Amino acid sequence: MSKLISKRIDDLAFFNPSEKIVEGQTLKKIPMENLNVWSRKITGFVLGEYKSGSKFRNNDVLVAKITPCLENGKTAYVDILDENEVAFGSTEFIVLRPKEGIDSNFLYYLAISPTFRKRAISCMEGTSGRKRVNESTLKLYDILLPQEKQQKKIANVLLALDKKIELNNRINAELEAMAKTLYDYWFVQFDFPNEEGKPYKSSGGKMVYNTTLKREIPEGWRDGIIEEVLDKVPHTIKVLNKNILRSGKYPVVDQGQEYICGFTDTKESVLEVKDAHIIFGDHTTIVKLVNFDYSRGADGTQILISKEERIPNYLLYQMVNNLNLTRYGYARHFKFLKEAKIILPMINISNKYNEIVIPIYEKWRHNFFENINLSELRDFLLPMLMNGQVTVK
Template identity: 45%
Template sequence: MSNKMTGELGELVKSGDGKIHTGPFGSQLHASDYVEDGIPCIMPANMKNSRVDLTSISYISELDAKRLSKYLVKENDIIYSRRGDVTQKALIRQNEAGYFCGTGCLLLRPGSNFDARFLTYYLSTSEIQKWIVSQAVGATMPNLNTGILSRLPFNGPEKLEQSKIADVLSVIENKIELNNQINTELEAMAKTLYDYWFVQFDFPDADGKPYKSSGGKMVYNKVLKREIPEGWNNGIVQDIIDKVPSSNRVPTKEFKDTGEYPIIDQSQDFICGYTDDESTVIKPETAHVIFGDHTRVVKLVNFDY
């Protein structure tokens, strides 16, 4: 017995008591119907990385949600953008159940034949996205409809195997999301720190107190046309930094996957390879800032490289 499931998405969804239908039309929900607080209304602009992005989301009243209850989403539904970037979609998770499928969207309810997480990953593959774009209609703006989505070809495992695959992929995805959140928080902390130090001048003084707020002396700077902490001055970068001493260059063809010393270049990767050639090594006494003259990538290095 084969554990493969093959066919058009619409038929496979329908046989599992799922459905694919269009979201409400503009005539059913007008711009004047949106309210400041109520039921979140998912629009194409609220789809990001196959998730619902609550940034700048609109709301409808509970009365309108009840009137148009067929468009309220359930956990494991997939909402698709119907116009523009027709590859945009969002998987509805537990805390988003009861939100509203807004205008400009299609609602895909996978049914019992699918693990919704696996189907979302499947729909995110480049091959399927290219298929969707190639089938979209419209001379000026691509449009997706229920017919196109229903004809989408599916060739994959049955649900039990789908769930096993989705479990693994979900762990990786959640780790990536957590890392992105950490990066966002660190960036916000860096901006706050910069503001305190170089805008408000409330860096810690000798007693660990905020300098300016604690009465630290400020002096007027004619060039900057503002007061700055006593002892501070203005200048240009080339006057206040030293250039890193040069060393022997490591040819790209000699980069190793492992080695004694990491190689730093101007690519996005922090470390691009390794070498054992000590004549190429720079040993910083204090941290070095590496600035890519073409890529503009900036790296902070505080180890031998």
């Protein structure tokens, strides 16, 4: 067991370090929604006029201090800024900046460790549903940590796992972009391959004006509405929040932007997927493809599936995802989408599209579940590395 030193948390990190920002200045802003649960990586930023909020630089750690974001694991490492750039974000972030002798990556992993999180959650004050960490109390807690040299070794092991997860996420984003590009090329520009393998419209394929759609479409195609081709999956059993785990055998899908809100081992609530299903959120514009067995999370999460032979589920996913969902009534509820106009292609074209994209989404699924395994390995190793049960040579 490696030697550990007891230190107060405020000896390890500066809390909300001071930065000079002129009020009204336009800067990168990181809202709470750009922190995923149990994810090191910040998903992006917006440009905003600074009025108030947390301020930070690269190598700082952002910890959500409000319930339920803290309990759900919203903690991230800042690495998306330019050199010496200062950004700002939610007032509900605690910004941690490592002090001398503390490795910045190690500080991130310390912040997501069970010991630190238990300390932070125990410091929460306020009314139910709006509790926040009392930072003054959190600073006073003692915590055990290794020497800086060992900190770097621990951080490098955990960081290697997170970087592989990030790589898989980038690959999956590219895979989805490939399927989307093919959809646009075939079903928006109508340059699907003709009998000679040439792009249909660009090669002079016959186009016919459709009065309903008010545009030309390929001969043999027709107009339709969403209600014709789409059904809800019946009998989906909701998994209660208390039964949603941080890890488990089956993902729990949800309409939130994180898409997967947790896991369950409860077989009774699992939907077995032979082809693919689609998640549609009543209260968001989220549309996601599910090509794995899963359980359903929050109310308002609609599970959709094709009921039309010429629109297989992988094509249906692209169709729904390419609708302007903001146009369809209060909270984009599914019932407002039923009359949305769509183009129905020839069945041989849609089947060919399906044949091409299924391997793409199978690779996506492989990466998705590999990330689950990598996350579980990281979470298994993290506390043992932090408390010295496991050492890195």
